[in-house]
Structure formats: C-alpha cells, structure tokens
Amino acid sequence: MHGVTLERMLNEMVAELGWARMGRRVRIACFTSDPSVASSLKFLRRTPWARAKVERMYLDLVRARPAAPEQP
16 A cells, blocks of 8 residues: 555545445444544554455545546
8 A cells, every 4th residue: 555554544434435334344343333543543453354355445445436637
C-alpha cells in the first residue's frame, strides 16, 4: 500500500461505507461490536489475515471510484 497508512484506509472506508457495511464485508468484531478506528487499528496491526482482507476491501473501494477528470 504505497504511502497509504492503515489509519487512512480505515478513515476513508468508514466515511464511504460505514461500520455496518464494513462489518458485513469483513466479519471481524472490531467492525461490528462498538467499532472505533483505534480498536480496529490495534486489532489489524496484530492480525495479518484480517489486515489483508481490509486492504483488499480498500483496494476494491478505490477501484470502484470514478476516475478524476484530467486537468488541462
């Protein structure tokens, strides 16, 4: 994830998807039970399989965004 921090990924996903949708896509308690960025960061930093799923979800989100118009 070239230059994109885990915290930035989480904040962008929460803003666009919300915790409930994130929890349905990746079933981990830090998204479904009293979610917060801080608790999610703590869990994801020590759980490689969950972090990999969250990173894939972030990449899917970025790819689904419309392309920015070119600047003249």
